[in-house]
Amino acid sequence: MTATAPTRRTPSAAERAEGWKAPGQDAGWLNPLKERFLLRLLVKKELRVRYRGSVLGMVWSYVKPAVQFLVFYIAMGVFLELNKGTPAYAVYLFSGIVVVNLFGEVFGNATRSITGNGALVAKIYIPSQLFPWASMMVALVHFLPQLLVLVVGAVLNGWLPSPTAAVAFLLGMLILLVFTMGLGMLTAALNAAFRDVENFVDLIVMVATWLSPVLYRIDMVQKSLDGTIWWWLYQLNPLTIVVQLFHVAFWRYSKPVVDELATDHPFAYTLAQPGEPYGLWWAGLLIAVAVFVVGTIVFERSKRRFAQEL
């Protein structure tokens, strides 16, 4: 480094007017929108590679949640008798499971997206945002069949689509994806420097099922934590907010729940979700956007070092 080194790192306005640009200068977090063709090909590649040499292929994305559902249903619903206090417990359970599954897959895949594509990142210039985004889209492809099963299950349980359900579902998806992508970009950038991060992420995903009202009902948490700061933290967990939105979308207004609420059963009122119908959606969205902004900034700052760290 010499004293004559210019302080400018990017072309000045006059130089830009002459057509100069810096290599690797791209649209930042907007890249996935600008490079849709490349993004689609990366998603296709990911799906193809995932199911190479597999006989069942995409069927696995049905089998895994189905087994998971059965295990939880038997353990929590039958053995712990949550089945009795909660009408349509199967639907309640599954609408939470799909949320946590989507969270886990987006978060886990995005974290590994830079290190997993190391060969590309280190040798050819590609806008690196495309990798976490591609893993999110792969996760969405796997989410679709689960959603389909959920809808069929809900209909069989006397659920009918309604505007409230649609709004709750869309809000939930929005909060979940923005929040998880923010986290995923953050951990993807950190994972390029320290591979410990991916193990830490696995840990979070494992705990996530239990830190939101997926298996049990939120009034049980309130009973034991009410009045403490933990209750607020629990409620402000974006996953809790999304899981509740999904409950509102697929379970809360189905016939068995509505019927139960109308009875004078002493605990029937606990079936109503706090702050119905959309609860703390604004807090969830705010937190999600904040996390997304932080994730994007960290990712943008560290992407220049990806190639040499891998």
Added chain:
Amino acid sequence: MTPNIADVPTSAAVPTDREMVRVEHVSKRFSLRHDRSLKELVFSALQRKKLADTFMALDDVDLTVHAGETVGLIGFNGSGKSTLLKTISGVLFPDAGRVMLRGRVAGLIEVGAGFHPDLSGRENVFLNGAILGMSREQLEERFDDIVAFSEIEEFIDTEVKYYSSGMFLRLAFSVAVHTDPDIFLVDEILSVGDEPFQKKCLERIRELQAAGRTMVVVSHELEMLQKLCTRIVVLRKGKIIFDGDPTEAVAVLRAS
């Protein structure tokens, strides 16, 4: 494989005055981190072990490339040739100084770096073309040319993992030379495939030169570069020690 020197065409490049690449006072320091995990980092910190060794891969490098030029980068291993090429392509960012470009760049840093063995040849052509910056329309339009150039028509729908290494490299090179950038960055890829194919590649390079493309080429094939380039830059330990006439450059490198 070393190309037969008799096959190397003389340069068809026509240098002009328009600047296409400007490398200004670029320095790049690499740190070789010994430890990869947090645990190891904490332990080395406790033992006051040095966390990383650093060395200057590029040290205050200045280089300007004009449109139509074919510039060769030569030097011994570790002299910073590939680092310079990667810095120009945007894969690496300089620690100090800056790089500016005019026009679209394709970095052929390593043939087939973007190829995935589990995808078919066809899928790989599309994926790699897109990675190198081609749009869908361009790819659809040039697909037949790409396949014809690679001469592996009958295997195009076979997964790439079943290809012989020669077939693989031919397809990869074919995709690379059919991207149509203003600036080509080429790293040691002219030694691809058998002799007839090499001849064809060099022919293609000559065509691109004649079409006024700018090229920066890294290679250890000194004789080939001498014929192909209009100018050669010699690097040693991250510094430019010579920049000018190809024959002289090769002599400088051999003397050092």
